[in-house]
Amino acid sequence: MIQRCNEIMATTLAVTSLLLGVLLPSPVAAFLCIKEVNNGIAVLVTLNQCKLTCGPFGVLWPQPQTAKLGADVVEFLPTNVFLTPLITDEVLPLLLEAFDIFKGNLEKHHPHYSSGSAPWSSHWSPSSAIHGVEVKVQVQGVETFLTLHTNESYELHIHTDGDKTTATIIAPNFFGARHALETLTQLVEYHENRGTLMIVRTASVYDVPAFKYRGLLLDTSRNFFSVAAIERTLDTMAANKLNTFHWHITDSHSFPLYLESLPNMAFYGAYTPSQIYHPHDVRHLVQYARVRGIRIVPELDAPAHVGNGWQWGETHGLGKLAVCVNKEPWESYCVEPPCGQLNLANPNMYTVMAKIYKELAQVFSPVDLFHFGGDEVNLNCWNTTEEITSWMTANNNSLDADAYYDQWGVFLNKAQKLFTESNNAVEVAGIVTASSLTVADRVEQYVNKSQFIIQMRVIRTTDPIIGELLRKNYRLIISNYDAWYLDCGVGDWLGEGNNWCSPYNSWQTVYDHSPHDIATRQTGSSRSDQIVGGEAAMWSEQVDESGLDAKRLWTNPRTNWQPAETRFIHHRQRLVKRGVQAERIQPEWCYQNEGACRRQQPLLPVLEKCLP
Structure with a gap:
């Protein structure tokens, strides 16, 4: 039956x-x-x-791109797993850390795993008690930091002979080898009847990601997330082979980052003294991410989305660094409360920006990418601030929208130069969010396509601006809100009904969202050289760490x-x-x-x- x-x-x-x-x-x-x-x-x-x-x-x-898995398994105990590294000295420390993570994940397959010591059953057979699993890792490259040019491919071959299984990993660098370890973990499971682990007897896998940038954005300004919560997020990203943690650290709501040269930013901007990221926290997370195959891309959103944390300028003789801070009625000056934008008329603002950039470049070192923000500037904020309108007039500027776009463009290029100077004169690719400055008839005037990548945020999948920017040969990161915003589909925190980006984006919607298909529909070509990758966004207006733990970018599947x-x-x-x-x-x-x-x-x- x-x-x-x-x-x-x-x-x-x-x-x-x-x-x-x-x-x-x-x-x-x-x-x-x-x-x-x-x-x-x-x-x-x-x-x-x-x-x-x-x-x-x-x-x-x-x-994976290709895989051939055997139909049989062999039992073993995690205590019998060992590493044979065939790598350079530069890579060895990273690999040893990654292997410890690998072994820890194996133990967690046991349903009663607790505190690093799983109660392995006494029902295993003598053969499983002596069966060994050798993980042989062959890496020739010395690369220890991820970039947009890193080759993350790998090969994994599993062969069993008698009471020994050998898993051979071949990769051009550490990052490919780390992905292979994750795949190897997924070829192991718990044997429900025997209390042991089991691994496929034979396997052959080749894999390479379809996109260079596979990201997740986390906003830690609206609500604070502990270091431990961010670690869990990085662990989850590693399990999914995502490689970019986009850290939206600050916004108009709070400035939770402690800067040694500017302690007032956190003093005025943090929610509480305990809700602050100190330099040692950031350095720890950068290393924690790196050993899991992830880069951290910091964002200092500007010139809008600044406010709390910037109020100290006047009392320290620097004038107003930001304007419209907490101004009401907020609907007239920003997209959500509280408001705030940088004061373009105050040269001291650039002095402070340079100090912030210098510390960001140090604690996130080495910086491969930097996000300059750039979304949702409210021109009415600037145009109703007497200091700015007087400055515009004194410099022979009109007060119409085009004049403010010009000054916004000046700010963006100054910011890019300031960050380069603060980064020991090393220029890195900058990311900016799609905005009214990047529309088709303005973008080439203000955004240098060799210096900036445009992130398509707050844009619908069908928005023609995607095709227009691709035809102008800009590089894009796809983050359409109608597919890859993870906070959609809840109640409106500003009023009644659902939030602005509803409905909820199901995992099926996320999975079926293909950046190359979007490009093909709009331009007739996948534009694979211009689509750098994609990013899901977890904005935190209505999410804190209690709800944080909630493929497309690796495989880009055709089904x-x-x-x-x-x-x-x-x-x-x-x-x-x-x-x-x-x-x-x-x-x-x-x-x-x-x-x-x-x-x-x-x-x-x-x-x-x-x-x-």
Whole structure:
């Protein structure tokens, strides 16, 4: 008797895998694990083994370029895993740290893992107790910092001979090797009946990301996030092979970063004395991210989105550094309260900016990319500030919009030069947010395409500006709010109804959002050399660290979300084992009965069983 979509049959339950063809928009074979009662007629395997070995990609996430996985597994204990490094001395410290993380993640596969000492079952066989897993890492390059030019590819080969399994990793640099370790982790699972770990007996994987920039933005100004919360975010990014943590540290709401040369910024700008990032916190997070294959890109949003933290200028003889700070009615001077913009008429503002840039360049060193912000400037704020209008008139400027765009453009280019000077004269690629300064008829006048990458934020997927900028040969980072804003779909914190970017962007919407497809629809070409990558955004008006832990950019898959569903749901389970409070996708029943919770679709005939 076959038990499909039903209860667990005590110790007699086992799981097999069926290869099903599912009718999708683009026909793709789906591999599903389905429950059956172990009646002794067929050779069945456990749920975890089925998931590891069923289909060409098992439960690997994101999907690699190519993979060939064996149908069998071998048992082992995590105490029998060891590293053989074939690398340069420069890379060895990073690799040793990454390997410790790898081994820690293996232990977390155990359902009763606690405080680094998993209570391994006494039911393992003598063979699993002595079975060794050697991880051999071959890296020739000496690169220890991630850049837009880093080759993150890798090869992973697993071979088992007797009581030893060898996993060989070949990569051009540490970052490719780190990704391979993550993939290797995903080829290991807990054996439910034996209390051991199991690894696929044989495997061959080749992988390389489709995009150089695979980012997540976290806003720590609206609400403060502890260092521990940011660490969890970086852990989760590493598990998904994202490589860029865009840190929106400050805004008009708060300035939680302590600067040794400008302590007043945090004194006036932090919510409380305990909600401050000190230089040692930042340096720690930069290293924490690096060993996980992630760069941190700091953002000092300007000239808008500044306010609290900048009020001290007048009392220290520097004049008003920012204007419209906390000004009411806020609707007239900014997009959300509290308001604030830099005072373009005050040269001391640039002196302060230079000091901020210098410390940012030091604590985030080496800086590969820097985000200059640049969104949502309110011209009415400047045009209703007497100091600025008098300064404009004295310098023979009119007070119309074009005159203010000119001064905004002057500010942007001054900021870029200031950061370069503060970064020991090393020019890095700057990122600016799409705005009224980057529209098609202004962008070439103000934004140097060789110096800046434009991030398409607060832009719809269908907005023609994307195609217009691509045709002008600008480099873009895609962050369309109607697909990749993670805070959409909740109540409006400024009034009634839902927030401005509703509805909620489901994981299916996120997955199906292809930057290359957007470019192709608008320009007739994927523009792969201009689409640097993409970034999901977690703005924090309505999120704090209690709700923070909630592929597209690695694989850029050519199918929709449906073939990836079972792997995605398993990946969520994997993250939870690692301590990430990832949001539930489906009931546990659906996890154990793959494909049964999808809206009904016609199925092709069963072709074969995935049996060992």
